[in-house]
Amino acid sequence: MAGVKRIETDVAIIGSGGAGMAAGIEARDAGARAIAFEKRDELxxxxxxxxxxxxxxxTPLQKKHGIEDTPDLAFDDWMRxxxxxxDEVWARYYIEHSLHGLxxxxxxxGVKWVDMKPQxxxxxxRWTRAESNGLGLxxxxxxxxxxRGGEIVDRTEITALKRANGRVTGFTGANAETGEEVDVTAKTVVVSSGGFNSNADMVREFKPELGNDRVMEGSGRGSTGDGHRLIRAVGGYLTHMDHIWFYVYATPDYRDPAQRRGLVFRQALGNIWVNQQGRRFHNEVLSGGNSASPALLAQTPRHAWxxxxxxMTxxxxxxDPYYRNxxxxxxxxxxxxxxxSPxxxxxxxxxxxxxxxxxxxKGAFLDAVKAYNKAFDDGLKVEPAFNKPLHASKKFxxxxYYAMQIFPLARKNFGGVKTDIRCRVLDRHFEPIEGLYAAGEVAGMAGxxxxxxxxxxxxxxxxSIFxxxxxxxxxAQEAGFGDGFAGKPNRG
Ligand SMILES: Cc1cc2nc3c(=O)[nH]c(=O)nc-3n(C[C@H](O)[C@H](O)[C@H](O)COP(=O)(O)OP(=O)(O)OC[C@H]3O[C@@H](n4cnc5c(N)ncnc54)[C@H](O)[C@@H]3O)c2cc1C
Structure with missing residues (x-):
């Protein structure tokens, strides 16, 4: 029978994503021992x-391209x-520190920031990309x-937080392969387990208005809401959980036996979307979560072709890695x-x-395509129905011809565990739970x-990284190491 592995550290971290690794680096730089636990075999x-x-x-990249940007301008865009x-306080805090702190x-x-893209x-x-994307970063x-001497224990899923006298003192879990249990004792714990958008049941729990319509899982495979459950179990406060960011240019992964995961498609710029009635409903160039997603979610039923x-294909x-060499x-x-694909x-x-x-x-659909094609015959730069610029499109x-069924894909969680500005997890009286911190997508990206x-x-x-x-x-500071995060604001 598998035994119990006992581990002791200063700062114990759940998750090896952007937030977890940044937390580990900071803790190590303060002189604390830090171990991160990751449930999957890939980090x-x-x-x-x-x-x-x-x-x-x-950024220097913005300056190189002659772009004048200020924290105030970014803050206005953000709030709008x-x-x-x-959260104005956290938005300000991040924006003001993004230059030096990130x-x-x-x-x-060793990260190289290579280019920018309008968004x-x-x-x-100001959307600034790291070389080799998320992989490089x-x-x-x-x-x-x-x-820095940080340790990562992979294939180990954390399933419960330990508490003594109201204080979080570590956690327990098990190795996914061997079944060996781990019992971790730590002075402080950072939960950075990501979001819950690869758990469609949880998405439905917080978005009951989706009813029985299909919603696809679209985050990292480990983003199943574990941290939310762990923190809720010790009295942590969850907030804005219905703030889920959907994308719509995605179709079910027919190779997934459960057909719960979605595949995002890109670089098919000319395509048009029609609802089940055969009508276009949106300028397809505006494909983001604040434009296309509400448009699709307003259709009955909530899917499109x-x-x-x-x-165009x-x-x-x-x-998805399967579709790349x-x-x-x-x-x-x-x-x-x-x-x-069915x-x-x-x-x-x-x-x-x-x-x-x-x-x-069918008539509405054929008319929509005819009108779209006519815009090209007339030499228009923008088609009149939805003001879609046509430079990247063509006639049908x-x-x-192909029609790909697209459904809402849950991608990012904008709500999560409520924390203060030090990332201390707050309870329902907004008092910090001693020894417990949350960062990244589990905390709605921050705070x-x-x-x-x-x-x-x-x-x-x-x-998440910040x-x-x-x-x-x-x-680390609560564990007795360093003075806490200070950072350097963009200005002054
Ligand atoms: C395809 C895709 C593209 C994206 N592109 C961008 C982009 O360009 N820009 C942007 O701003 N955002 C982007 N995002 C969102 C961004 O990647 C995430 O918000 C961010 O990575 C969150 O970081 P995190 O560290 O909180 O969580 P994650 O990076 O998801 O890390 C969490 C880790 O915790 C592990 N874990 C979970 N539960 C447990 C447990 N019980 N025990 C142990 N380990 C556990 C998970 O397996 C995972 O490895 C994208 C997301 C996706 C899915």
Missing amino acids: GGAAIISGGGCLIVG WGGPSA YFWAEGL EGNSVM TTRLIDGFRA AVFDTP ANMEIA GDTVARDKVEELLNN FIRKADTLEKLADLAGLED DTPP GHINGRAGLEGTMLGP SGRVAGGWA
């Missing part, structure tokens, strides 16, 4: 599969986008933690998906495609709800 969580883009203000439920700090770990809701470009964090002709990418797209696998219809004529997709009003004129209802892109990974640093610094 890095959602962070390592992410786009690696962070919203950062006042996220609405009244964004950009330069990460450079010190919806920003008045200037998170690998540097993992290496940085280990280089992304329609392509053959050339030529550069299609599927954001390293850095290149595995075209044969994309073809395999197009030809085999969620994709293929036909030689648009009429037949409408029949195969069961569109309720080359069969076979509980830093973004509010909507996030400017790059406001998940950046705040709050990880804050949590690690203060967890």
Whole structure:
């Protein structure tokens, strides 16, 4: 029978993603012993599969491109986008520290910030990408933690927090392969277990309005809400849990036996979306969580069909390792998906495609495509129905045609465990639970709800890493090491 492995440390961390590794680095830099526990066999969580883009203000890259940006401008964009439920204090704290606390700090770990991309809701470009995306960024964090003597215990799922006299004193769990139990005693604990969007049941629990409509799991595979459960069990307060960020350019992964996971597709820029009635409902170029997602969620039923002709599929990418050979797209696998997924219809004529997709009003669908094609015949730059710019699109004129069924994909949690500005977990009286910290997506990226209802892109990974640093610094301080996280503001 497997035994119990007893481990003692100063700071014990749950999760090896962006927040966990940043917490570990900070704790080690303060002189504390730090061990991170990861339930999966691969490290890095959602962070390592992410786009690696962070919203950062006042960077050398912005200056190089002549972009004037200030914390005040970014804060205005942030609050306008996220609405009244964004946490102003945490938003300010992150924005004001993003340059020194993330950009330069990460450079010190070997991260290279390589380019920027315009993103919806920003008045200037500030979404800043790390070389090799989330893989490059998170690998540097993992290496940085280990280089400082930090230890990562993988394949070990933490299942309960230990408490004595109201204080969290460690946790217990087990090795997924051997069954060996671990019993960890720590002076302080940082929970950085990510979000819950790879647990569709939990998404439904906090979004009951989804009813029985299909919603796809779309975060890292370890993002199943474990940390929320652990913290709730010791009286931690969960907030804004219904703030879930959906994307819609995704179709079920038919290779997943449970068909719960979704596959995101990109680089099929010309496609149009029609609802089950066969009508377009949105400018497909605005594909973000604050534009396309509410538009799709307003349809009855809550799904749509992304329609392509053959050339539109030529550069299609599927954001999943199965559909890639390293850095290149595995075209044969994309073809395999197009030809085999039960969620994709293929036909030689648009009429037949409408029949195969069961569109309720075939005439409306054919009229929509006709109007779209006419915009090209008329030489328009923008089609009049939804003001979609046409430079990246084309006429529907080359069969076979495809209709891919798309459903809401839960991607990011903008609500979670409520913490104070030191990342101490708060109970329902907003008193800190001694010894317990939370950072990253389990805490709605930082503090509980830093973004509010909507996030400017790059406001998940950046705040997750930053709050990880804050949590690690203060967890070490409570454990008797260092002075806590100080940071250096962007200005002055
Ligand atoms: C495909 C994709 C692309 C993205 N791109 C971007 C982007 O470009 N910019 C951006 O801002 N955001 C992006 N995000 C969101 C961003 O990656 C996450 O918000 C961020 O990684 C959260 O960091 P984290 O450390 O809190 O959680 P994670 O990085 O998910 O790490 C949590 C870790 O905890 C582990 N864990 C969970 N439960 C347990 C347990 N019980 N015991 C032990 N370990 C456990 C998990 O397995 C996981 O490894 C993207 C997300 C996805 C899925």
